[in-house]
Amino acid sequence: MTAEIKAMIFDVFGTVVDWRGGVTVACSQVFQRKQIDFDPFAFADLWRGEYQPAMERIRTGGRGYVSLDILHRENLDRVLEKTGLSAHLTASERDTLNHAWERLPPWPDSGASLKALRQRFLIAPCSNGSIALMARLAKFAGLPWDAIVGADIARDYKPQRQVYLASCAALGFDPHEVMMVAAHNDDLEAAAAAGLKTGFFPRPSEYGPGQTTDLSASGNWDICAQDMAGLAAVLGSD
Amino acid sequence: MTAEIKAMIFDVFGTVVDWRGGVTVACSQVFQRKQIDFDPFAFADLWRGEYQPAMERIRTGGRGYVSLDILHRENLDRVLEKTGLSAHLTASERDTLNHAWERLPPWPDSGASLKALRQRFLIAPCSNGSIALMARLAKFAGLPWDAIVGADIARDYKPQRQVYLASCAALGFDPHEVMMVAAHNDDLEAAAAAGLKTGFFPRPSEYGPGQTTDLSASGNWDICAQDMAGLAAVLGSD
Structure with a gap:
């Protein structure tokens, strides 16, 4: 099965990097500086909570494609409004905070695992x-990374089928030659339906200590591992 | 001037890699194996000669966007026909030869120069x-590379203005924050017209020993250097 795999494409938020930890630290720094009394973990969760609804409007055609950078920024405004913190941050300070999504820490095994997998795959x-x-x-x-594919290439958002297909096409491979890797079962379900191979491992603290979802594979994925290092041990070379 | 530059984007064929040398070697190997008596340098030049006309049909709207991989493959058919060599290569052998464009040698200073520039710029x-x-x-x-932009992003071909603008947008920068680097004056002319900064150095043997074009800057580019190492010495770190 793995012999025909030429490329591996990865979910990033939660699978490769710790968005909750990174966003929380960024919020915490701003809150301290601005003397805002609000739990930064709760704020990060609220911010991320706006993620799916914002994309859903685009997936369903209610809005044309705009990049996630813009959605994140709009979502930040919405959460500041909801939490009564709007008066505390200027537009420029919000722009700066929005860059938190560009400075998320990788999970400890991500860098070395990607390096190993890159020896064999695009x-x-x-x-x-x-x-x-x-x-x-x-x-x-x-x-x-060897390249960047995903939403911007397809001008739509996962789990829309077109995102997986356009990503494979942009890399010059057929879907069956590409493995989608994610710590999220719904992402893999959509990728499998589009004809891609699938690789799963859990990230059991992505959503914090009380996480109840995606703790194990819920589908018959091509490869399941304990973490990304485990996946790299099966598929990568050094 | 360089203080506001955040990203550098590069022409590749000729500027970063030696397409003529790489394609000639690939053709030479095939010709030897198939006992074809044809000068591989001349064949490479003929193949590349079809490059601009093929893109021009797309630039002028005579054909919808298709990737350069497809154009290269069609151009190969055309050159084999013109040179009377059609009977010598099967479709599968032509597909293989077309991959020559994916295995072009970098000019000697490209790797180290990009690595240095990458310390400061995207x-x-x-x-x-x-x-x-x-x-x-x-x-x-x-x-x-940190990312890949260019024709596929814009679904059009340089020097169409949209290719430079879509590339800057995909990287999240305004044109004046991006420097286009090329060994070709016409590429820089179009980039400058689109509002980008420009960096030039010559690659005096790109077209072979008798090259007469692009031996020096013909415009008032923001930076001119002797080669990419010279550009990196001015702009890069380490």
């Missing part, structure tokens, strides 16, 4: 993040 | 080559 993020965001994040987190 | 190819082609070429030639 590797790329297939994220809902834009090319601009993915390029800056890769530089910050040391992620050695 | 770097990406802005080529007429596809994402698939650029990713494979980067892997082969060791080019440490």
Whole structure:
């Protein structure tokens, strides 16, 4: 099965990097500086909570494609409004805070695992993040991608089928030659339906200590591992 | 001037890699194996000679966007026909030969110069080559891009203005924050007209020993250097 795999494409937020930890630290720094009394973990969760609804409007055709950078910025406004913190941050301070998504820490095994997998495969993020965001994040987190595909290429958001198909096409491979890797079962379900191979490992603290979802594979994925290092041990070479 | 530059985008064929040398070697190997008596340098020049006319049909709207991989493959058919060599190569052998464009040698200073420039800037190819082609070429030639932009992003070919603008937008920068680097004056002329900064150095043997064009800057470019190492010495760090 793995013999025909030529490329591996990766979900990024949660699978490769710790968005909750990174966003929380960034919020925490701003809150301290501005003397805002609000739990930064809760704020990060609220911010991320606006993620799916914002993309859903675009997936369903209610809005034309705009990049996730713009959605993140709009979502930040919405959360500041909801939490009564709007008066505390200027537009320019919000722009700066929005860059938190470009400075997320990789999970401990991500860098070395990607490096090993890159010896055998063409590797790329297939994220809902834009090319601009993915390029800056890769530089910050040391992620050695060969290319960047995903939402910007398809001008739509996962799990829309077209995002997986356009990403494979942009890399010059047929879907069956590409493995989608994610710590999220729904991402893999959509990728499998589009004809891609699938690789899963859990990131059990992505959503914090009380995480109840995606702790294990819920589908018959081609490869399941304990973490990315485990996946690299099966598929990568040094 | 250089203080506001955030990203550098590069022409690739001729500027970063030696397309003529690489394609000639690939043709030479095939011709030897198939006992074809034809000068491989002349064949490479004929193949590249079809490059601009093929893109021009797309630039002028006579044909919808197709990637350079497809144009290269069609151009190969055309040159084999013109040279009377059609009977010698099967479709599959032509497909294989077409991959020569993914295995072009970098000019001697390209790898180290890009690595130095990458310390200070986000770097990406802005080529007429596809994402698939650029990713494979980067892997082969060791080019440490942060992202890949260019024709595939804009679905049009340089020197169309939109290719430069879409490439800057995909990287999340305004044109004046981006420097286009090329060994070709016409590429820089179009980039400057689109509002980008410009960097030039000659590659005096790109077209072979008798080269007469692009031996020096013909415009008032922001930076001119002797080669890419010279550009990196001015702008890069380390």
